[in-house]
Amino acid sequence: MPFRIVLGDITKLSVDAIVNAANSSLLGGGGVDGAIHRAAGPRLLEECRTLHGCRTGEAKITRGYDLPAKYVIHTVGPIWSGGAHGEEELLRSAYRNSLHLALKNNCESVAFPMISAGVYGYPKDQALEVAVSTIRAFLEKNEMDVTLVIFDRESFRFDVRLYSEISGYLRNTYEDERAMSGSGSLLGDMARSVAFGGAAGSRRSIFSPKKKESKACRNAMDSAPMAEAPMEASDEAVAMADEERSAPTEPRMYCAQAMSAPMDLTHALENLDESFSQALLRMIDARGLKDSECYKKANIDRKLFSKIRSDIHYRPSKQTVLAFAVALELDLQETEAFLKKAGFALSHSNKADVIVEYFIANGNYDMYSINEALFAFDQNLLGA
Ligand code: APR
Numbered sequence: 001m002p003f004r005i006v007l008g009d010i011t012k013l014s015v016d017a018i019v020n021a022a023n024s025s026l027l028g029g030g031g032v033d034g035a036i037h038r039a040a041g042p043r044l045l046e047e048c049r050t051l052h053g054c055r056t057g058e059a060k061i062t063r064g065y066d067l068p069a070k071y072v073i074h075t076v077g078p079i080w081s082g083g084a085h086g087e088e089e090l091l092r093s094a095y096r097n098s099l100h101l102a103l104k105n106n107c108e109s110v111a112f113p114m115i116s117a118g119v120y121g122y123p124k125d126q127a128l129e130v131a132v133s134t135i136r137a138f139l140e141k142n143e144m145d146v147t148l149v150i151f152d153r154e155s156f157r158f159d160v161r162l163y164s165e166i167s168g169y170l171r172n173t174y175e176d177e178r179a180m181s182g183s184g185s186l187l188g189d190m191a192r193s194v195a196f197g198g199a200a201g202s203r204r205s206i207f208s209p210k211k212k213e214s215k216a217c218r219n220a221m222d223s224a225p226m227a228e229a230p231m232e233a234s235d236e237a238v239a240m241a242d243e244e245r246s247a248p249t250e251p252r253m254y255c256a257q258a259m260s261a262p263m264d265l266t267h268a269l270e271n272l273d274e275s276f277s278q279a280l281l282r283m284i285d286a287r288g289l290k291d292s293e294c295y296k297k298a299n300i301d302r303k304l305f306s307k308i309r310s311d312i313h314y315r316p317s318k319q320t321v322l323a324f325a326v327a328l329e330l331d332l333q334e335t336e337a338f339l340k341k342a343g344f345a346l347s348h349s350n351k352a353d354v355i356v357e358y359f360i361a362n363g364n365y366d367m368y369s370i371n372e373a374l375f376a377f378d379q380n381l382l383g384a
Helices: 031-040 042-049 087-104 124-141 160-173 186-195 201-207 216-222 235-241 253-260 265-270 276-286 291-297 302-310 318-327 332-341 351-361 367-376
Strands: 003-007 017-022 059-063 071-076 109-112 145-150
Touching: 003 124, 003 367, 017 031, 031 042, 042 059, 059 087, 071 087, 087 109, 087 124, 124 145, 124 367, 160 351, 160 367, 276 302, 276 332, 291 302, 291 318, 318 332, 318 351, 318 367, 332 351, 351 367
Parallel strands: 003 145, 017 071, 017 109, 109 145
Antiparallel strands: 059 071
């Protein structure tokens, strides 16, 4: 997964490089600096001595010694002094220079702490925004797995307004297993609530059918039948089926042919012969997207996308399907039809599904915001 947020201790991560929030002497200190030096052992300090310090916003690299990580990239974040002394640009430079140094050293994976968000006093919510937006800009142009490590929940300051809106939505919508009356599917619920005059008022107001989009593929998918939700394939079963099959690759011209004929997407999606990956490739073409634009927006790495593209029988996980639904900006009905292709359905007894449903129902397709929200509610992130 190109970008993930995890809770934990950065010194334990087996990645190519971990980033140290150091001070300009590079001779160790407290916080994550102290933890990294303790875990790496004395040889790290010996090598740091040869670097003769580091300026704020810059980055230098050493070996990782006793750490599971191969390298340590030492960077110095700004000390917060109110925000009017170039702190934001210096913090961005610390992330950017660390990422470019990782790239230069052929690192495929790198992990960051929240630079300057501890002793250096950078406001945690602003530090998070700078970290995520700088990493995002880098990943739009480069391939790398980047992890942002949150040491304790206290350090993660998610957008308060958004947090309370999602909490309210969860209160109205999320039903734990016990309360579930087997409705299973989101559309099943919607059909029932509309059929009974919107029994669950809040649900109908959120799910009142959207104005039909003009886009061909959207119209087509809107009228997808509201079937009972199929039994959700277990992730284990899906994971096992993820093995690449040797099925011959359907030439991409298949989609081109489809696009040349005025194909109605409903028919295509109802066409059970059409697989998840064929539907995906068709919708990428229908939206005039480049493959890379789509998989980057979906927080899916290039290798996995190539696997999906080359195997028409590829069986994705639910997170992968939802990630592409967000990247393609599908509405709820299109998302359900797309999930059905892979044997899944949105469920109100799954908190992560309800959170993703909140974003889609509100037309917010920003994958980084969705993943920050999923992290804030202790759920698995979208992407793969
Ligand atoms: N793993 C991941 N994150 C950690 C760990 C750890 N083991 N320990 C601390 N953190 C987090 C903190 O919770 C904080 O969110 O790292 C973030 C940065 O905090 P600091 O380590 O205090 O770094 P910073 O705010 O950049 O201040 C740097 O502190 O430790 C000294 O020598 C360092 O002088 C420098 C200053």
